[in-house]
Amino acid sequence: DAKTTQPNSMESNEEEPVHLPCNHSTISGTDYIHWYRQLPSQGPEYVIHGLTSNVNNRMASLAIAEDRKSSTLILHRATLRDAAVYYCILSHNAGNNRKLIWGLGTSLAVNP
């Protein structure tokens, strides 16, 4: 199975953009790229996902490299509430199930 590699931690200032990188050099053609975040003592929260094209939603943007071997989650204006662990995950269908490979994520600190 393909795996993802993320920095252990990153730091940002409030109201500045944040770019969270993810390497997935062994991604297969059927793998979707998902991002979730997890606040302390809470369950993971869906942020965004994509397959080949860049994606935008109210929470963030996802930029996917042309060769799909890396992607970047973009938070346009960080707030203190964005401090969390961010997971980059590859997901593909496996029979009647889907397989998600979770890594250890990036712990994002946001400074006031």
Added chain:
Amino acid sequence: NAGVTQTPKFQVLKTGQSMTLQCAQDMNHEYMSWYRQDPGMGLRLIHYSVGAGITDQGEVPNGYNVSRSTTEDFPLRLLSAAPSQTSVYFCASSSKQGAGYGYTFGSGTRLTVV
């Protein structure tokens, strides 16, 4: 609010005891699953269900049973608790089974087995 509800939030069990972790969703989602999260490891899939009456094993199913008699509920049963089952358990649901759909997670059950 609509979402995934897990109970209890915390539980301490003695080795050998059994218990059921409850999970309910009110979004009419087809797909439901149980994960465990341990320090230094990513989330690992225990069991999943693609619809009422259909369940299957994930990566780490040993020591756990599930059933899905309704679309809304997906309980996880620990048959005979062991210290290795000390973990945080998350229930997640998705509108469809496919890899292109996102999950909604519950807030988790923190289980300690002594």
